[in-house]
Structures are given as structure tokens and as C-alpha cells.
Amino acid sequence: MRRSAPEAGDLVxxxxxxxxxxxxxxxxxxxxxxxxxxxxxxxxxxxxxxxTIAEDIVQEAFLAFWQRPDSFDVKRGSPGAxxxxxxxxxxxxxxxxxxxxxxxxENFAMDAxxxxxxxxxxxxxxxxxxxxxxxxxxxxxxxxxxxLELAYLQGLTYSEVASxxxxxxxxxxxxxxxxxxxxRTLLSQSxxxxxxxx
Amino acid sequence: xxxxxxxxxxxxxxxDALGSEEEQELVAHLKVCLECSNILAEHRETAGMxxxxxGSLQAPGDLRDRILSQAAKTSRLQAIAPPVQxxxxxxxxxxxxxxxxxxxxxxxxxxxVGLTFLRIGGQADRLDRQEQVxxxxxxxxxxxxxxxxxxxxxxxxxxxxxxxxxAFISDREGAAAVVVSGLRDxxxxxxxxxxxxxxxxxxxxxxxxxDGLALVPVDGAVEPEMTLAxxxxxxxxxxxxxxxxxxxxxxx
Numbered sequence: 001m002r003r004s005a006p007e008a009g010d011l012v013x014x015x016x017x018x019x020x021x022x023x024x025x026x027x028x029x030x031x032x033x034x035x036x037x038x039x040x041x042x043x044x045x046x047x048x049x050x051x052t053i054a055e056d057i058v059q060e061a062f063l064a065f066w067q068r069p070d071s072f073d074v075k076r077g078s079p080g081a082x083x084x085x086x087x088x089x090x091x092x093x094x095x096x097x098x099x100x101x102x103x104x105x106e107n108f109a110m111d112a113x114x115x116x117x118x119x120x121x122x123x124x125x126x127x128x129x130x131x132x133x134x135x136x137x138x139x140x141x142x143x144x145x146x147x148l149e150l151a152y153l154q155g156l157t158y159s160e161v162a163s164x165x166x167x168x169x170x171x172x173x174x175x176x177x178x179x180x181x182x183x184r185t186l187l188s189q190s191x192x193x194x195x196x197x198x
Numbered sequence: 199x200x201x202x203x204x205x206x207x208x209x210x211x212x213x214d215a216l217g218s219e220e221e222q223e224l225v226a227h228l229k230v231c232l233e234c235s236n237i238l239a240e241h242r243e244t245a246g247m248x249x250x251x252x253g254s255l256q257a258p259g260d261l262r263d264r265i266l267s268q269a270a271k272t273s274r275l276q277a278i279a280p281p282v283q284x285x286x287x288x289x290x291x292x293x294x295x296x297x298x299x300x301x302x303x304x305x306x307x308x309x310x311v312g313l314t315f316l317r318i319g320g321q322a323d324r325l326d327r328q329e330q331v332x333x334x335x336x337x338x339x340x341x342x343x344x345x346x347x348x349x350x351x352x353x354x355x356x357x358x359x360x361x362x363x364x365a366f367i368s369d370r371e372g373a374a375a376v377v378v379s380g381l382r383d384x385x386x387x388x389x390x391x392x393x394x395x396x397x398x399x400x401x402x403x404x405x406x407x408x409d410g411l412a413l414v415p416v417d418g419a420v421e422p423e424m425t426l427a428x429x430x431x432x433x434x435x436x437x438x439x440x441x442x443x444x445x446x447x448x449x450x
Contacts, residue, residue, distance in 0.1 A: 015356075018356050019356055019357065022356045022442045024442070026266060026270065029269055030262070030266055033265060034262075037257040037262065038254035038256060039249070039254045041255040041261075042255040045252075045255050046252040055257070058257065059261060059264060062265045062269075066269045069355070070353075070355040070356070070357075070443055070446065073353075074356050076239040076240075077239065077246065078246075080246070080250075081243050081245075081247045082242075082246055083246070084246040084250065085245060085246040085249070088214055088245065088246070088249055089214050126250060126254065130251060130253070132247075133250050133251045148213070151213045152213050152214075152215070152245065153252055156215065158210050158215045158216065158217075173206070173207075173210055176209060176210050176213060177206060177209040177210060180209035180213070180241055180244055180245070184241065184243075184244040187247055
């Protein structure tokens, strides 16, 4: 088990870090990195399956947040989810540019030894969020969860999801939409999103 | 596609799972539909949370250094350039008319402040200055009430100390004005309005609100793709921003 060093932003809440970013404070960026870099890298790698590309994506995502702190509206969500959204978008873009699921799977197999859930000790708030999300996912129907995982964690479009599952396009879309609505409700009930990381 | 069809795609879009054609159509729709934009914000938060399900991977030590080093090279000019747009610009609607009336009321209040100062001052130079101010305020009032002007809400940023701002832009007049209300006294600092063109902020004017109110005329056209932004600056006369953006609006 590999342990992370103490994190620079442990005592500052997410909203405080965003205020720091808006003011051009690099220590806030460092603290945000300490808090979310491992989770961001996990997501990027999960989607693109290539460690070098995943690190580039994480770098781009943090710099995008740094350059555009005002693109995040604290009233509309949490900076952690916002950052993960940037990572996801960039990772999906990268994968679609490469346009090779086969290659992705090969890369994933090659680097799979690096991808173990026990490898890092996650920051408490990341760990809590992960547990809440996994708990919420477990309450979705099997077909909803399957559709969301294929779309979000494998970066497939809904037409690719339909093709992969051999179901009509409309059915894939409905499963994803219903799954998202249900997930949102469950997460709100667990107050993960409602607290906005404050 | 109909509105309902586009609305049904919003959760899928939040997952980055639309094909390119549908995505383009939805993105265009989101620029003009506040309802769908609000739904998207909620689903984006959910989708972002979903990212935590992927698990974590130990980032290499040098990645942190690379990011911080790159951030140090990134100009804060670039950092403030991209705007947040609260809602799409539109031709004057009923809402716009009410915004115009509210702004006009602000102008009247400011004119009253000017006249009060005029009576108390009584000196020739002060009188000249106040006449200029009042003439300027009348120009802004004309701009605000012009039927061709469009109204943009200035979206507050995380650094906003409160207050609201609206930009009134008239292509016919080739001019614009920003009216703010509820803005607190900046103390030793000063507010500055910037016009950001191609990512380069150009100072329009420094200003200090009276009783929370201020109007700032922009001499010249505000073209599409340009952004208006207000910062809090530590001193007057800065040619590039040093303080945080507190509100911004774009015609893009």
C-alpha cells in the first residue's frame, strides 16, 4: 500500500480553494491537486487506458480550472465534481480521437497492475464520495447501471452502448436518462451533492 | 428536434455520450434555453460525482510540479478572459424592459446624487465636472432606453462581493454601458470595467459606486465575442488586471 504525503489543502474547504483560484493563488491550486489528483488520474486512466495520456489529461484539466476559475459556479455544484467533469470530457475526447477501443483495451491490460483500489489512500472526502456514489449505483437497476458504466466509464456514445448491448437506440437513451435522474436523486438524498463540498 | 426531444438528450450530453451531430444541435439549443441549461447543470454535477466511482490511481510526484510550473507561466490575463454568461443575449424582451427601467431608476438616483453635490459644492470647477457627469448620465439613459439595445446580465463569479450588474449594448449607437447596483464600497481598492477583445483585456474605466450604484459608459461598439468584466483593483489606472473578476458578461 502506498501512502500519500499530507495534503496541503486539508484544512481548507473546497469553496475556499475556489476563491483562492479566482484570486490567482497557486497554493490553492496545489491544495486542489493534492485533494483530487489521484481520483482524476484514476478516472482518466479508466477511460483512456494509457498512463501517459491520462497524466496529460489530468494536467490539462487542472490548468483549465486554473485558467477559468470563473467557469465554475459554486451555486451549481461542487468543484470536485466539476473537475472530474473536465477530466471526463477530455478523456473521452482523447479516446474518440484515437478511435480505437481495441487499443484502449490492450493498454488497459498492459497497465492493469497499476490500477488497484488499494494502491492509494484516498483523501477522506474523495473516499466518502466514492462510497456514496458506489452505494447509489448499487441501487439502480442492472440495466441502468450497465448503461451508465459503459457510457461514462468506458466513454462510449449512447449509440455505441446500444450496439454493445444489442438494444434499440431509444432504449439505451432511456436507460441512461432514467439512470442519471435516479442517481441524482439518490446522491441528493445522501447529501453528497447538496453540501457542495463546503 | 423539438424542445422536449432536446431536453431528453441533456442527461446523455452530461455523460459526454452524444454523437457529434446531436451534440452540436443541443449545444446550440442550450445557448438559448435556460430551462435546459439548468437541467444540464444538475446532471453535470451528478456525472462529475460518477467520476469518483472509477477509483484512484497514484499520481507521479512530478505531475504536481509540472502543473504548478505551467500555472506559474499562465498569465492571469488569460485566466480572466473567458467569461461566464448567465443567459443568452436577446433582443429586448419584457424582462429586458424591466431591466432597463430598473437601470434607468439607478441613473435617476445617480443624477440626484450629482445634483446634491452640485448644490453643496458651488465652485466653478466642481460645477463643470458635475455638468459633464450629468451629460454622461443622460447619454447612458438614452442608451438604456433605446429600443435596439440588448441586455446582458453580468454573471457573478466566486470572487463577487455581492451586487448585480447589467450591460446594455446598442449596435445602432455603437455604444454600451454597464449599470451595477448593490455593490459595496471598495475601500482603498477600486472597481475597473474591462472590455476583453481576443482574450486581451482593455481598461474601460475605474469606478467607485455611490450608495452601491454605478454606471459606466463604454465608448465604442461591443461586438459579438467580446466580453465585459469587472475586477477589483488595488489601484487606479491599471492597464492590465491585477485583481479578481467579480462579474462578467459576453455576447458570445
